Amino acid sequence: xxxxxxxxxxxxxxxxxxxxxxxxxxxxxxxxxxxxxxxxxxxxxxxxxxxxxxxxxxxxxxxxxxxxxxxxxxxxxxxxxxxxxxxxxxxxxxxxxxxxxxxxxxxxxxxxxxxxxxxxxxxxxxxxxxxxxxxxxxxxxxxxxxxxxxxxxxxxxxxxxxxxxxxxxxxxxxxxxxxxxxxxxxxxxxxxxxxxxxxxxxxxxxxxxxxxxxxxxxxxxxxxxxxxxxxxxxxxxxxxxxxxxxxxxxxxxxxxxxxxxxxxxxxxxxxxxxxxxxxxxxxxxxxxxxxxxxxxxxxxxxxxxxxxxxx
Amino acid sequence: xxxxxxxxxxxxxxxxxxxxxxxxxxxxxxxxxxxxxxxxxxxxxxxxxxxxxxxxxxxxxxxxxxxxxxxxxxxxxxxxxxxxxxxxxxxxxxxxxxxxxxxxxxxxxxxxxxxxxxxxxxxxxxxxxxxxxxxxxxxxxxxxxxxxxxxxxxxxxxxxxxxxxxxxxxxxxxxxxxxxxxxxxxxxxxxxxxxxxxxxxxxxxxxxxxxxxxxxxxxxxxxxxxxxxxxxxxxxxxxxxxxxxxxxxxxxxxxxxxxxxxxxxxxxxxxxxxxxxxxxxxxxxxxxxxxxxxxxxxxxxxxxxxxxxxxxxxxxxxxxxxxxxxxxxxxxxxxxxxxxxxxxxxxxxxxxxxxxxxxxxxxxxxxxxxxxxxxxxxxxxxxxxxxxxxxxxxxxxxxxxxxxxxxxxxxxxxxxxxxxxxxxxxxxxxxxxxxxxxxxxxxxxxxxx
Numbered sequence: 001x002x003x004x005x006x007x008x009x010x011x012x013x014x015x016x017x018x019x020x021x022x023x024x025x026x027x028x029x030x031x032x033x034x035x036x037x038x039x040x041x042x043x044x045x046x047x048x049x050x051x052x053x054x055x056x057x058x059x060x061x062x063x064x065x066x067x068x069x070x071x072x073x074x075x076x077x078x079x080x081x082x083x084x085x086x087x088x089x090x091x092x093x094x095x096x097x098x099x100x101x102x103x104x105x106x107x108x109x110x111x112x113x114x115x116x117x118x119x120x121x122x123x124x125x126x127x128x129x130x131x132x133x134x135x136x137x138x139x140x141x142x143x144x145x146x147x148x149x150x151x152x153x154x155x156x157x158x159x160x161x162x163x164x165x166x167x168x169x170x171x172x173x174x175x176x177x178x179x180x181x182x183x184x185x186x187x188x189x190x191x192x193x194x195x196x197x198x199x200x201x202x203x204x205x206x207x208x209x210x211x212x213x214x215x216x217x218x219x220x221x222x223x224x225x226x227x228x229x230x231x232x233x234x235x236x237x238x239x240x241x242x243x244x245x246x247x248x249x250x251x252x253x254x255x256x257x258x259x260x261x262x263x264x265x266x267x268x269x270x271x272x273x274x275x276x277x278x279x280x281x282x283x284x285x286x287x288x289x290x291x292x293x294x295x296x297x298x299x300x301x302x303x304x305x306x307x308x309x310x311x
Numbered sequence: 312x313x314x315x316x317x318x319x320x321x322x323x324x325x326x327x328x329x330x331x332x333x334x335x336x337x338x339x340x341x342x343x344x345x346x347x348x349x350x351x352x353x354x355x356x357x358x359x360x361x362x363x364x365x366x367x368x369x370x371x372x373x374x375x376x377x378x379x380x381x382x383x384x385x386x387x388x389x390x391x392x393x394x395x396x397x398x399x400x401x402x403x404x405x406x407x408x409x410x411x412x413x414x415x416x417x418x419x420x421x422x423x424x425x426x427x428x429x430x431x432x433x434x435x436x437x438x439x440x441x442x443x444x445x446x447x448x449x450x451x452x453x454x455x456x457x458x459x460x461x462x463x464x465x466x467x468x469x470x471x472x473x474x475x476x477x478x479x480x481x482x483x484x485x486x487x488x489x490x491x492x493x494x495x496x497x498x499x500x501x502x503x504x505x506x507x508x509x510x511x512x513x514x515x516x517x518x519x520x521x522x523x524x525x526x527x528x529x530x531x532x533x534x535x536x537x538x539x540x541x542x543x544x545x546x547x548x549x550x551x552x553x554x555x556x557x558x559x560x561x562x563x564x565x566x567x568x569x570x571x572x573x574x575x576x577x578x579x580x581x582x583x584x585x586x587x588x589x590x591x592x593x594x595x596x597x598x599x600x601x602x603x604x605x606x607x608x609x610x611x612x613x614x615x616x617x618x619x620x621x622x623x624x625x626x627x628x629x630x631x632x633x634x635x636x637x638x639x640x641x642x643x644x645x646x647x648x649x650x651x652x653x654x655x656x657x658x659x660x661x662x663x664x665x666x667x668x669x670x671x672x673x674x675x676x677x678x679x680x681x682x683x684x685x686x687x688x689x690x691x692x693x694x695x696x697x698x699x700x701x702x703x704x705x706x707x708x709x710x711x712x713x714x715x716x717x718x719x720x721x722x723x724x725x726x727x728x729x730x731x732x733x734x735x736x737x738x739x740x741x742x743x744x745x746x747x748x749x750x751x752x753x754x755x756x757x758x759x760x
Contacts, residue, residue, distance in 0.1 A: 003568060005554075006561045029480070034701040100752055119659060130748075150617050213432075213614060214665075215658050217623040220598070222394040229395070254665050257613070267611025271587075278587060279594040279616050283624075286598050302587040309549040 020123025027241035034310040048089035048293045049081035050247045054096040060257040064275045075119045089251045091125040091293040097138045098129035110141035125152040132186040138164030143167035178206035181218045187237040205240045210282045211249035223287035244284040247295030250277040312733040316344040322360035372427035378468025379490040386602035387574035398627040403597045406441035408580045411457040424609040437618035446473035455485040462486045476503035514539040529570035540573040556600040574602035632657040633683035642673035649674045651719040654689045667751035679703045686721045701734035719743040
């Protein structure tokens, strides 16, 4: 007997969210990730290249080397990411504002954000230092400084969503809503943001990323469950596109950083960390990430090839 | 997919005779559905019902065992499409490709590395499971020589690869005792190849050119009475392979399409020459239903991350992974180094130990048995509470290893510090940060003070 492919079609789809002021869109699919035999995925998942504003120190040589000539200048870094690594988006991380670190002012960080937004043509994501209180202040200043540029601000969390949501609403920006690996908490934060007046069509969910070996399976399953709820149960509060913080989390893993001299059994350190990032990104794309934030140029190149081959 | 109690009830005599010791046929059906009764307990059940019920009880995807003794592993028997629904059962087996045309030193280096690909992580042993030895030379003698060499040098299971039944027959004569997986039967060689597998009682890969030809091939071989099968859709590009993997898993589980009720194999090594991309393909096939994944290299930088992925994806979502409860040395701690405690949820351990490492401060990290729960959950469940922590500290021998008596507890359980003080009168209880991200700064400050 001939086999008939059992397809699963649905009337529901992920919301299409516009990023920046051009024609870059994310989401819009009515299928599980890359299941093009079931339906359509009108927009490719996007690679957001991570740029930090605090001249990061102590990253392992494998990732410091390709970034050496740009790491101290977020504008140069962002331009190189766009022009040479083909960034779909820039993900600017304002780590310099961290009260436990340099504790730079919101105004200074907002100027950096403005310079980056003006220097590149691709849409920009701006993350704070992930300090609940300071982020509110910083992202509000960023929203003001980049008014009308439709920057994706985040992450808004339970304890600061009002400030960040209001800033995004007031200055025509979009917002990333971050919750700790839980479908219901993700839905709840989206409800709270929309009660505030934030357009549900301008929200991206960050369900929290666990890197390979550090909770990847939790992020993987929560993303799958969010997509299934969105598509099969038509749950409007799960129909936002998803973002995964891949580069940051992957390069924190001991296995990505450790020198081969200490752990010879883990193999070539110049490739191991890159591959740690590739696997984390590939898995989360298969689970449902619409945007992956990434760091290493070789990992970015490979993951782009993965997306190209799947579309 | 298992039948419900009501499905089973429809097949029973509905006489409520009670001879099965249940009050009604419906009650008996419910017990059957829960696996708490056997169909044989009903003396009146019809043969048709028996057939229908045993059919429904058969696993939708059969298991296949490859290798024997130390090299043995099992694949298949999967029951779900998504790991959160139940769990994925038999972890993907990673295989490395060997060609019989490889130079001796290249082969030796590969075998040496494959042997070294062995890791312990969260109490599990991880490593490559299978060596795929391909006949590229077309020369029977050369192929069997390499097979024998590989078999002698390695403890891993074997998969001889040739589509020529005569060469395969020689391969089976050479290494058949190790219960190898034969690759592959195709539409062209099926009678001879499947005949050989059946005669020798060895598992066999079926290779199609797409899922349609694979379905035909599988039906044909199953009709010969062979069930020890692994399926290769023959696709060699990501998009088509993904579609084939999903089609087969859905077919087997949702449509009960028997020809696809077997484990699957994929070949990233034949899909690209770019090693990073090959590794990414392997990672995707691990997540998307491939039971064996064949790569071109045993290099640890690729294999170790893939093993960690397999461990992550095949973890039981209902049962958190736990690390052993004991004191761990972070760096090279001495008598003055700080002492911290937390729970034995593997993620808690990994993240806390990672943050301490990042601080470059040597420390003693005590991991208390909290049944794999994280700090707050364990506290709420009474698994990470003063008497448990005190007992751990008192029996751990840490007091002999350090000359101070300062114990750091997670900030999230600050409320237990008073009671813990009473349980551990010799110790001063310090309250650490709530978030792991703040540990590094905290511990640096602690030793500076």
